[in-house]
Amino acid sequence: MSTAPAAQKTLIQFDDEIVRKFMLASIIWGAVGMLVGVLVATQLAWFQLNFNLPYLTFGRLRPLHTNAVIFAFVGNMMFAGIYYSMQRLLKVRLASDLLSKIHFWGWQLIILGAAITLPLGLTRGKEYAELIWPLNIAVALIWVVFAINFFWTIAKRNEPTLYVAIWFYISTVITVAVLYIVNHLSVPTSLTHSYGLFGGVQDALVQWWYGHNAVAFFLTTPILGIMYYFLPKAADRPVYSYRLSIIHFWSLVFIYIWAGPHHLLHTSLPSWLQSLGMIFSLMLWAPSWGGMLNGLLTLRGAWHKLRTDPVLKFFAAGVTFYGMATFEGPLMSIKAVNALSHYSDWTIGHVHGGTLGWNGLMAAGMFYWLAPRLWKRPLHSVGLANMHFWLSLVGILLYVAAMWVSGITQGLMLSATKDHGSVLAYPNFIEAVTATLPLMHIRALGGGMYLVGWFMLMWNIGKTIVGAEKQDGTVEVFIEEKAPAKGGLAEGLISAPVIYTLLIIVFVLAWGALHGIWAGLAFVGVVASVLFGFLHQQDSKSGWGHWYETLLANSLPFTLLTTVAVLIGGIVQIIPTIVINKAASIEGTRQIPYTPLELAGRDIYVREGCYNCHSQQIRTLVGDVLRYGTYSRIGESIYDHPYQWGSKRTGPDLAREGTKYNNLWHYKHMRDPRELSPGSTMPNYPWLYTQRTDVASLESKLGVQRLLGVPMPPMDKEQIKLAVAKQSEEIAADLKTAGANAEPDREIIALISYLQKLGKSEPVGTGTKPAEAPKTAALP
Amino acid sequence: MFHRIFVEEWQRWLNAIGILLFLAVFIATVIRAMRMPRSQVRHLENLPLQDDSNEPPR
Numbered sequence: 001m002s003t004a005p006a007a008q009k010t011l012i013q014f015d016d017e018i019v020r021k022f023m024l025a026s027i028i029w030g031a032v033g034m035l036v037g038v039l040v041a042t043q044l045a046w047f048q049l050n051f052n053l054p055y056l057t058f059g060r061l062r063p064l065h066t067n068a069v070i071f072a073f074v075g076n077m078m079f080a081g082i083y084y085s086m087q088r089l090l091k092v093r094l095a096s097d098l099l100s101k102i103h104f105w106g107w108q109l110i111i112l113g114a115a116i117t118l119p120l121g122l123t124r125g126k127e128y129a130e131l132i133w134p135l136n137i138a139v140a141l142i143w144v145v146f147a148i149n150f151f152w153t154i155a156k157r158n159e160p161t162l163y164v165a166i167w168f169y170i171s172t173v174i175t176v177a178v179l180y181i182v183n184h185l186s187v188p189t190s191l192t193h194s195y196g197l198f199g200g201v202q203d204a205l206v207q208w209w210y211g212h213n214a215v216a217f218f219l220t221t222p223i224l225g226i227m228y229y230f231l232p233k234a235a236d237r238p239v240y241s242y243r244l245s246i247i248h249f250w251s252l253v254f255i256y257i258w259a260g261p262h263h264l265l266h267t268s269l270p271s272w273l274q275s276l277g278m279i280f281s282l283m284l285w286a287p288s289w290g291g292m293l294n295g296l297l298t299l300r301g302a303w304h305k306l307r308t309d310p311v312l313k314f315f316a317a318g319v320t321f322y323g324m325a326t327f328e329g330p331l332m333s334i335k336a337v338n339a340l341s342h343y344s345d346w347t348i349g350h351v352h353g354g355t356l357g358w359n360g361l362m363a364a365g366m367f368y369w370l371a372p373r374l375w376k377r378p379l380h381s382v383g384l385a386n387m388h389f390w391l392s393l394v395g396i397l398l399y400v401a402a403m404w405v406s407g408i409t410q411g412l413m414l415s416a417t418k419d420h421g422s423v424l425a426y427p428n429f430i431e432a433v434t435a436t437l438p439l440m441h442i443r444a445l446g447g448g449m450y451l452v453g454w455f456m457l458m459w460n461i462g463k464t465i466v467g468a469e470k471q472d473g474t475v476e477v478f479i480e481e482k483a484p485a486k487g488g489l490a491e492g493l494i495s496a497p498v499i500y501t502l503l504i505i506v507f508v509l510a511w512g513a514l515h516g517i518w519a520g521l522a523f524v525g526v527v528a529s530v531l532f533g534f535l536h537q538q539d540s541k542s543g544w545g546h547w548y549e550t551l552l553a554n555s556l557p558f559t560l561l562t563t564v565a566v567l568i569g570g571i572v573q574i575i576p577t578i579v580i581n582k583a584a585s586i587e588g589t590r591q592i593p594y595t596p597l598e599l600a601g602r603d604i605y606v607r608e609g610c611y612n613c614h615s616q617q618i619r620t621l622v623g624d625v626l627r628y629g630t631y632s633r634i635g636e637s638i639y640d641h642p643y644q645w646g647s648k649r650t651g652p653d654l655a656r657e658g659t660k661y662n663n664l665w666h667y668k669h670m671r672d673p674r675e676l677s678p679g680s681t682m683p684n685y686p687w688l689y690t691q692r693t694d695v696a697s698l699e700s701k702l703g704v705q706r707l708l709g710v711p712m713p714p715m716d717k718e719q720i721k722l723a724v725a726k727q728s729e730e731i732a733a734d735l736k737t738a739g740a741n742a743e744p745d746r747e748i749i750a751l752i753s754y755l756q757k758l759g760k761s762e763p764v765g766t767g768t769k770p771a772e773a774p775k776t777a778a779l780p
Numbered sequence: 781m782f783h784r785i786f787v788e789e790w791q792r793w794l795n796a797i798g799i800l801l802f803l804a805v806f807i808a809t810v811i812r813a814m815r816m817p818r819s820q821v822r823h824l825e826n827l828p829l830q831d832d833s834n835e836p837p838r
Contacts, residue, residue, distance in 0.1 A: 016834075089827050161820075163827045229828045238825035243813040250809040254802055276795050283802065372836035473834040501804065508800060512793035568801060572794050 010479050012158070014087040016472040018100040019080050020374050023367060025108060026076035027461065030363070031454055032115075033068030038447045040065050043683070044650065045440035047674075050683035055119040057683045059609025063130040064118040069355060070128060070218065072111045077363040078222040079103070079146070082169050084370065085229040086150070089166060091159045091477045095152035099145050106142035110135055122192045125606035125642045126207050128214055129183055133194040136184040143180065147173050154555045158477045162555060164245040168225030170559050171253045175217040175566045182570075183210035187707060189700040193603075195641040195708060200591075201268055201634050203643040205261065205577050209570055212260035217566075219354065220322075221253070223362050227295050227319060230366055234311045240297035244290055251287035253562060255280050257569035262333035265342065266619035267645060268587075268634040273573060274335070280569075281333030288326030295319040310385035314365030317393060321357025325350065339621050340415070343649040345436065346407025349400045356396045356450055364388065364457055371461045376471040380463035384456055392453040398446030406439040414649075415623030424626050429652040430679045437681075496540065500533035587633035590764045591640070593712045594757060596698045596720045597727040599705070601754025603694075604747050606642070608685065615646035616655045616758065629656040629759070636761045639710045651682060656759035663731055664738040666752045688748040695724050695745075727753055 043049045043058045050057045087094060094100050113135050117123075123130040131139070150173055154166070183206050186194035198206050232239050239245055261269060261277025296319055299305075299312065306312050328350050332341045341347060372379050379385060413432040416425035426432060507525035514522055594602060605611075616637065618628045625631055632655050637643055661669075668675050671689065673682040698720050706712050715723065728744035731752055735742050742749060 085828070088830075088832065159827065161824055161827075163824055165828075232825075232828045233832075236829070238829060242821045242825040243816060246813040246816075247806075247809050251802075251806055254805050258798055272795060276798060279795060280798065280802075373832075373834035376836065378836055471834060473832060475831075475833065497808075501808075504804070505801065508797060512797055565805065569798070572798060576794065 008479050010477055012091065012093055012475050012477055014084075014473040014475070015094045015097060015100060016084070016374055017470070018094065018097075018104060019084045019370070020470065021104050022076045022080035022083065023370060023374070025104070026073055026080060026363065027367065027458055029068060029072035029076060029111060030360075031451075031458060033065060033073045034447070034451045034454055036061055036065040036068060038444065038451050041440070041444045041447045044681055045437060045444055047681045047683055052684050052686055054121065054608075054685075054687050057608065057685075059612050059683070060119050060121055060123075062612045063123060063127075063609060064115065066128055067114050067118065067130060068111070070214070071114070074219055074223075074355075074359050074363070075107065077359075077366065078172075078218070078226070079107070080370070081226040081230070081366055082150070082222060085165055085226065086153060086169065088473065088475065089159065089163045089229065090154060090157035091475050092153060092157045095149055095156055099149040099152075103142060103146045103149060106138065106145065110138050110142065113138070117192070121607035121609075123606060123609065124184075124186065124194065124196065125609075125611060125644065126183070126196070126203075127611075127647060128211055129207065132192050133184070133186050133188050134191065136180075136186070140177070140181055140184075143173075143177055147177065151555065151559070158479060162558065163228070164239075164242065164249055165225035165228040167249050167558070167562070168221045168228070170555070171249075171562050171566065172217050172222045172225075174559060174563050175213065175221075175253075175257070178563075178567065178570070179210045179213050179217065183207060187704045189704045190697055193697070193701075195701070195704050197641075197708065198643075199641040199708065199710070200638040200643050201270075202574075202577055203641065204264055204267070204645050205269060205273065206574060207643070208263040209257075209260040209573060212263060213257055215354070216252075216256040216259075219359055220256075223322075223359060224248075224252075224291060226362060226366060227291075227315070227322075230369060231295055231298050231315050231319070234309070234315060234365070234369055235299050235302045235305070237298065237300075237302060240294050240300065244294045248287050248291040248294060250565070252284075252291065254565045254569075255283050255287065257566045258573070259284060259333070261573065262338070263647065264645075265333070265335050265338040266621055266624075267617050268632050268637070270577070270634075273577065276573065278333050278335055281330045284326065285330045289323060292319055292323035292326065295322070308382075310382060310389055311365045311369045313386070313389045314361045314368065317389070318358055318361035318365060321353055321361060321396070325354035325358055328353065339619075340411035341407060342619075343615055343647070344407035344410040344414075345403045345439070345648075346411065347648065349403025349407060352403065353396070353400045356392070356399065360396075360450070360454075361389075361392065364392070364454075367457065367461060371464050373473075374471060375465040375468035377464055377468040380460050384460045388453045388456040388460070391456070392450050395446045395449030395451075395453060398449065399443050400446075402439040402442035402446060406436040406443075409436050409439075410649075414627070415621065417622060417626065421622055422626075424623070427627070429627075430677055433650075433681060434679045496533075496536055500529055500536070503529040504533070587635055588763055589633040589761050590635040591638050591761045592757075593639055593705075593710050595723060595727055595753070596695075596702060596715065597693070597724045597750050597753045598757045599701060599754075600693050600695065600698060600724070601747075601750035601752070601757075603701070604688070604751045605754055606644070610654075611644045611646045613646075613648065613650035613682070615649050615653045616643075617645035618653055618655050624653070628653045629659075633761075635764070636759075639705075641705065641708055641710070651680075654755070654758055658756045658758040658760055662738070663734050663752050663756070664740055666755050667735055667740050667742065667748060670748060670751065685748075688751060689742070689746055691747045692745050693724070693728075693747050693750040695721060698724070 039049065040058055040062050043061075054060065083094060083100070114131055117132055117135065118130060122132050124132065150169070154162070185197040187197065188194040196203060228239055228245060258280035259277055261273045262281045265274050265278065296316065299316060302312070306316055331337055332346070332350060368379060368385050410432045413426045413435060414429070417423060418425045504526060507522050507529055510522035511519055511526060618624045618630070618632045620631045636655070637645070665676060669677070670685045672684050673680040699717050702712055702715060702720065706714065725744070728749045731749050732742050732744040
């Protein structure tokens, strides 16, 4: 005879103070990030708004904008949503108030650090991964604090099952940690500077494995979790199909991680990886649209509420934008479409459809829903919230439509040829810039409208909460004195379904990797595993189903399986590429390492954020080759830490820049681009003519480059000084001959030395016919 | 259009393996989701809708 465990009724008070803090932080940082966004958008229409000041140039402010909206705006919004919903779904208060506070204040300090360092030009030179190494460590530590608090709360829960929103949160916590750490592995050269561990094609692959999945696991999965909690709550009806949400989750987390290489189509990335990225991107259509439809259909029977309820308006439009963005992303990953869309404003339009539409509208809906509940007072003005919605919606549509038209115009003009494809139809890059200038105005207008809408939200929520009484939610739960065993790691992982699945995977891998008799044996192993697994399952019947039910109630094995699902894609992509890059020759062409002065110039190039507007990668496309020269080979950027392939061409590609112009051209162009390229929107860089090149740090920088495998000759401090002086004086003398007086120790000289090096490489034997090497030319 | 010829034979398998793995995960997920007991689905889908003490004043 067994007796039921005694249960005790307990009132649990949630920690909603931390939710309020993260929510207000998101609202404030959102305004900052969007304000900077509107400024950089207007800079693309009116270059004068760069103000000839280093701290306000596009190249430095654009990373501030992206980091602010991703990590500060969406990051804080995500933490608010996670902390609010998980306490209620798990019927437990957050595990540690102290950890919550460390998480909040630590995150805000990191954001403050980013807001100071990025305008100063302190950057790692990789998109969405610009923060310097001390801040990287701080991010990793604070994320660990968040993870401990998160999993500790799950462990203490009073609700045995895990709702699907918690699954999405788990995938975020795990995957972001892995992505962030791997992509930020660096060797410091000083307190504020480092070189990444990966270089060239490796760096490009790791960067977009990170970059794409930052979108996936920072901007998408947590917001999907928020959708699965807040949308049913606001509509007052359960999610349309819980079963579909399960399929949505597993398909999404498994597929997303493989799709990163679609950012590198037609580049030097090996072809198989490009195909992999494209195929998995196309596969993303299904789960993404499954999730979107699940969200929208949750509103079945409640559509009439949209007329009056601004929260539901924001949620419905946000989920629709999720559908639009996730339709457009795979479309742009088709190689033929990508040839047109990549490096153009179409990508910018796509990104903003996702961020302004999906993230921004979901955030606004959640904040309008939360404010009255967290401050115990009705929303100040429902009418103002409705006006915010319509203003935002029109703003997004203007922005996105302008970017589509601009992007397609750029793509068509820059790839157009005549005379049977032998000559460019628009040989001057500026033609595409001036043709799209009116669209930059519309973009700034659309972004400005969205920003005004956000100010309305600030006013509305500010009026709601000022002087209002804060309210923390409570829940009554029955806590059993002796809680039933939830099953452990062993039960979750050491079970027949997991073992058979692992066996099948191992045998399939062996079958692909081995040859001859061993491949045959591996194939037999696959068949045997499937057969025995099927027979075992038939024999045990309910046993296997029980394993899955156990998993739903066990966070630890569930988390481990999620980790495996997201790691497989990364491992399959990255490890073979690391193996390749160790080869002595890469496509018959190898980059010539930089001299100390050229390295100093490259660091200036990275500091000024030139990669935000200029690529260094000539794709295997006719338009690219006709415009810039023979397509880029893997070996040509093999020693670049960080790689600088870029993702957008507001200006032309620079991969072969070193063979095009003389020193005087660059000297004049950096001072006033319009003197040589009328119609250019590039900022002036007057400070490069007064600031001295940082030679003192080169010893440490060269040492780290050598440590990373770059074959630079060992040089001591004096040798570096002599080499820098010699090359600087040569360039200064050449400029003087041409009629320009420049001091050899100024930054412009170092930058010119770097620009003149771009495209210089040497042919190397491969055992097969060497690929055509790009032309090399001596310094003018 | 140019075609990059740099490829190693064994890497062709990685695409196929990736898709096979996904299909395995997808099929298993669909089967389990469809066979989930109705009572459990009802319990899970109603978790967000349970009483909330934070309801705002009207």
